[in-house]
Amino acid sequence: MITLLIIEDERSLMESMVSYLEPGGYRCITADTYHEALKQIDRFDYYCVVVDLNLPDGDGLKIIRLLKENQAKCGIIVISARDTLNDRIVGLQTGADDYLVKPFDLSELNARIQSVIRRTRYTGFNQIIFRELTIDPDGKTAQLNGELLDLTRKEFDILMYLITNKNRVITKDAIAEHIWGESIYGTDYTEMVYTHMKNLRKKLQQKTGTDWIQTVYGSGYRITEDE
Amino acid sequence: MKLQSQSSIYLSSFSLIVFVIIGVVFYSLLRKLSNDELDAILQEERIEVLSNPELLLVGNQAGAPFFSRLVANEIANYPGNQEYYYDSVSVVKVTGQQAAIRCLRFYEIVQEQPIEFILFKSKLPAEQFVRQIILFISFIAGLFLLGIYLMNQFAFRRIWKDFYTTIQSLDNYNPKQKALQLKSSHINEFRTLNQEIEKMTRRISETYDNLNNFTSHTTHEIQTPLAVIRLKSELLMQTSNLDNEQLQLIESIGDNSRHLSQLNRSLALLFKIDHQHYSTSGIFYPATGILRQLDNLSDLIDLKEIKLSTILPPEISVGIDPSLGDILVHNLVKNAIVHNLPGGTLDIKLKPGSLRFTNNGPEPLYPTDHYFAEFVKGRDSKGLGLGLSLIRKICEVSGLSVKYTYDKGIHQFDVKWPEKNGKSG
Numbered sequence: 001m002i003t004l005l006i007i008e009d010e011r012s013l014m015e016s017m018v019s020y021l022e023p024g025g026y027r028c029i030t031a032d033t034y035h036e037a038l039k040q041i042d043r044f045d046y047y048c049v050v051v052d053l054n055l056p057d058g059d060g061l062k063i064i065r066l067l068k069e070n071q072a073k074c075g076i077i078v079i080s081a082r083d084t085l086n087d088r089i090v091g092l093q094t095g096a097d098d099y100l101v102k103p104f105d106l107s108e109l110n111a112r113i114q115s116v117i118r119r120t121r122y123t124g125f126n127q128i129i130f131r132e133l134t135i136d137p138d139g140k141t142a143q144l145n146g147e148l149l150d151l152t153r154k155e156f157d158i159l160m161y162l163i164t165n166k167n168r169v170i171t172k173d174a175i176a177e178h179i180w181g182e183s184i185y186g187t188d189y190t191e192m193v194y195t196h197m198k199n200l201r202k203k204l205q206q207k208t209g210t211d212w213i214q215t216v217y218g219s220g221y222r223i224t225e226d227e
Numbered sequence: 228m229k230l231q232s233q234s235s236i237y238l239s240s241f242s243l244i245v246f247v248i249i250g251v252v253f254y255s256l257l258r259k260l261s262n263d264e265l266d267a268i269l270q271e272e273r274i275e276v277l278s279n280p281e282l283l284l285v286g287n288q289a290g291a292p293f294f295s296r297l298v299a300n301e302i303a304n305y306p307g308n309q310e311y312y313y314d315s316v317s318v319v320k321v322t323g324q325q326a327a328i329r330c331l332r333f334y335e336i337v338q339e340q341p342i343e344f345i346l347f348k349s350k351l352p353a354e355q356f357v358r359q360i361i362l363f364i365s366f367i368a369g370l371f372l373l374g375i376y377l378m379n380q381f382a383f384r385r386i387w388k389d390f391y392t393t394i395q396s397l398d399n400y401n402p403k404q405k406a407l408q409l410k411s412s413h414i415n416e417f418r419t420l421n422q423e424i425e426k427m428t429r430r431i432s433e434t435y436d437n438l439n440n441f442t443s444h445t446t447h448e449i450q451t452p453l454a455v456i457r458l459k460s461e462l463l464m465q466t467s468n469l470d471n472e473q474l475q476l477i478e479s480i481g482d483n484s485r486h487l488s489q490l491n492r493s494l495a496l497l498f499k500i501d502h503q504h505y506s507t508s509g510i511f512y513p514a515t516g517i518l519r520q521l522d523n524l525s526d527l528i529d530l531k532e533i534k535l536s537t538i539l540p541p542e543i544s545v546g547i548d549p550s551l552g553d554i555l556v557h558n559l560v561k562n563a564i565v566h567n568l569p570g571g572t573l574d575i576k577l578k579p580g581s582l583r584f585t586n587n588g589p590e591p592l593y594p595t596d597h598y599f600a601e602f603v604k605g606r607d608s609k610g611l612g613l614g615l616s617l618i619r620k621i622c623e624v625s626g627l628s629v630k631y632t633y634d635k636g637i638h639q640f641d642v643k644w645p646e647k648n649g650k651s652g
Contacts, residue, residue, distance in 0.1 A: 016458035081450040085550040103454030186610030192526045218475040
């Protein structure tokens with residue numbers, strides 16, 4: 001089973017992350033202090049460690065250094081309210097594989113965890129199978145029953161995001177932020193999301209005959225594994 | 228003007244005025260003394276003339292002992308025993324030039340005939356003497372002025388040395404560093420000044436630290452509950468059996484928490500720029516940042532069918548912090564796209580020392596400068612109303628100028644920087 005270590009002092013945040021991630025097939029070990037995190041580090045062979053930098057009794061960066069010194073195979077994702085370019089550079093240079101600024105969407109955290117695990121654990125060729133779809137995340141291609149889907153880069157990214165968070169409602173805001181980043185805030189992105197989503201659904205529907213993506217009224221979209 | 232130059236000018240001007248006054252008084256005094264001396268000689272000669280009547284008889288004849296100094300004119304009435312001293316001029320026969328003379332006019336009856344006598348004496352030797360004295364005094368005054376100037380220069384450097392050290396320290400002072408530690412001065416006033424500056428910078432540094440900590444903690448503390456709201460609303464959305472109304476309510480909670488997070492982050496960024504968290508130097512290449520943002524917003528450009536034209540030489544740079552430069556061009560590009568009209572145009576021109584954004588857009592509701600203030604939004608804006616405030620703030624702290632103008636449907640942003648502040652080629 002894929003085991004994750006979540007180091008976060010804010011219990012509400014930690015519980016929310018666990019509630020979202022566990023149904024996705026992860027086992028989540030948690031630590032809400034620096035010292036608790038040190039105890040937990042050696043207990044399991046973690047696939048990914050999600051670490052907050054501001055801990056009440058220590059610095060999250062020290063945990064990252066420790067993991068790197070022990071040559072741990074796990075991926076490391078920083079979650080922090082520190083949002084300057086310099087903070088991100090320091091976090092990544094210390095050894096983190098990704099840096100997520102709080103507040104974030106759970107769907108985004110999930111996507112980042114999966115991406116980090118793919119990069120750190122399955123360095124060779126790896127595919128994602130979803131229903132009749134075979135996805136190559138590195139080549140950014142998707143095949144349906146062996147036939148290549150003609151998707152634009154953004155359509156592919158949206159499809160990957162939905163599949164990573166399959167059976168969950170993903171808001172259009174979360175999709176917009178995932179695709180365009182924070183800079184999209186303040187623009188009329190709803191229509192952009194809608195246009196890309198419409199094209200993606202059309203392309204999928206042409207090949208499968210059914211619409212895999214559901215519109216959740218007024219909120220967002222969901223891709224489901226079942227008919 | 229430098230303090231030293233100003234001080235030298237004051238001191239020299241004052242000394243010059245004093246010397247001129249002293250010179251005038253001294254000259255008048257010497258003139259008076261010289262005249263008194265001549266008057267005394269003329270009086271002695273008058274007594275001598277009167278005591279030798281034969282001299283009077285030869286008064287106007289050539290070869291007479293007083294001929295050159297005595298003139299006798301017959302007059303109709305004897306005015307009495309009167310005498311007058313006065314200055315006049317006489318023509319020197321040999322050279323034909325006029326020469327100053329001192330005269331004594333008196334009256335006497337000689338052989339029953341009233342006669343006006345004028346005794347006179349050349350003032351030339353006395354005037355030459357006075358002139359020499361004045362020249363000598365002027366020379367001494369000149370030397371004195373030069374001495375004062377040189378002494379002032381020397382004394383100034385020594386006395387004000389501590390003051391200039393203090394100014395240099397203040398010039399280099401940054402609230403990020405601890406309070407200034409200034410050298411003690413042997414001059415009481417400067418010692419007091421340094422002590423007060425040390426106290427003041429200690430207070431500034433403490434205030435800076437407190438404000439910094441407060442903002443950093445506030446930002447963090449606000450982000451945490453906002454993150455909780457966002458995550459909980461996302462989890463809530465995953466629960467089954469929600470009707471459309473409930474879904475919309477949850478979506479609205481998520482939307483607003485997202486808005487608050489952005490607001491908090493942008494205000495924190497404004498604070499950080501204001502409080503010099505960023506470097507005031509660096510090299511930023513605007514073309515790279517602009518192209519990246521244009522690429523990121525290409526969907527929006529396509530959606531609005533904006534006609535884009537750019538002149539972006541990649542080698543042109545601006546001497547500002549690269550992350551601030553990125554935020555600056557990022558906001559300029561976003562502003563020109565978001566507030567553009569469907570089918571509008573966007574021209575971006577980068578030249579050494581200037582960057583210009585020209586785009587179509589609706590007529591502004593307020594005077595253009597008003598939009599640089601915080602929370603002033605354009606028509607139907609979905610943003611925070613902080614984009615232009617960030618642009619202005621970054622320009623302010625980085626030594627750039629920004630101008631926003633509107634004319635007949637065209638909005639124009641001009642950012643300029645001194646060319647030595649950047650490089651090209």
